Amino acid sequence: MSVFLSNAVIAFLLAEFVLLVLMSISLFYVVRIVRSWDYNALTSLQYSLEKQNYLVNTILLFCVCIKIVLFIFFALCLNELSDIVPGAMCSAGVIGSNKFGGILMLTKILLIFGLGIWLVINKLDLQALNFPYLKKKYAIFICLFVMILLELCIEISFFYNIPLKVPVFCCSVTFQAPKLPFGYTNFGLVSVFYVLFFVILVLNFLKQSMTSFVANLLFLVLSYYAITYFFGLYVYEQPNHKCPYCMLKGDYFYVGYLIWGSLFLGVFYGLMPYLVEIITKTNYS
Known part of the structure; x- marks a missing residue:
């Protein structure tokens, strides 16, 4: 038996992968916007970039909000896995079952705070008339995208290395x-x-x-x-x-x-x- 057969794990990883695809598409346009953006230019290219900017913002806003919701779903997923991991009575046993658990949890917490900061900067940028923080917020997004890509790799490694035959320590010991x-x-x-x-x-x-x-x-x-x-x-x-x-x-x-x-x-x-x-x-x- 593998944890990858769990409905919760399948749904969670599928949602993470879909969000990564959406963010990858957005990244393509983000790089183009950052390289060619000139708010004072009266060209068809700038007009096109401004329309793309609103589209990318909408996609990213959706992805960021769903990513925060997935953090809660991840906790629920761990609770479900505690029923099949020997020795685990709660998420503590699942998280501590291998070396990737602690790293993954820390990465997720840092990402939550990073995504929150992006939401604030994005709001301030859209409220202004001349998009003064556009390049900065997209630079933050690129950093967050790298972290999300790294997070997905850690998630797969974490789930893959969860033992289902060897008892783990849980909160009563940890x-x-x-x-x-x-x-x-x-x-x-x-x-x-x-x-x-x-x-x-x-x-x-x-x-x-x-x-x-x-x-x-x-x-x-x-x-x-x-x-x-x-x-x-x-x-x-x-x-x-x-x-x-x-x-x-x-x-x-x-x-x-x-x-x-x-x-x-x-x-x-x-x-x-x-x-x-x-x-x-x-x-x-």
Whole structure:
């Protein structure tokens, strides 16, 4: 038996491949637009490029939105695979079943943030009259396209190397040993969590984008530990159940999607102002 026979895996990889084809078609026009774009030119070529620009934007907007939805579907796919992977009780066992799992998850998270930044830059570019960020947003897209191509290769390697005969370690083993950073206790971890959260609110109010950027990066890492080793215990109602993935299952009413989704969304809005200011060379508020 192979995981490639799973309906969820087939549907997921097929959707990823279709999006890659659409993005590849868009890439062809993106290169042409970037090479020949001159907003001040009154030529038939420029007129044609502007029409192609709107078409490409529509395709990319669709692809980016679907890509974000596929991130959620990937989590559901892992939950389904946990039923056939020996020793796996949740996504933690599937992700940790081979060396590609952690790399794939990190790549997907980075892509989600990168695609979000592209959406913001694209919106700012379309709102302006002269498309001031057109070349920059397409340069970002080209980088994201390379990452998406790499992601698909890692996905195939990950699914191919999932063992179906050898038992894997799951959350009961992986997250059982204390792994809090800097020797924190749970009390210290939660205290720093709330202090940093308050600091971020103050920095956002004062519009200190660069400092807020650094604070949000720290908050993202700290929140992972806080949710896994403290807040998650109240979700599971068990003092020894430490796992960032089990809360994504139906047994806990899929509350993990709300918890992790709100965390990623909040951190994204905290990181965004500084990144947008770097890209656009303007103040963003």
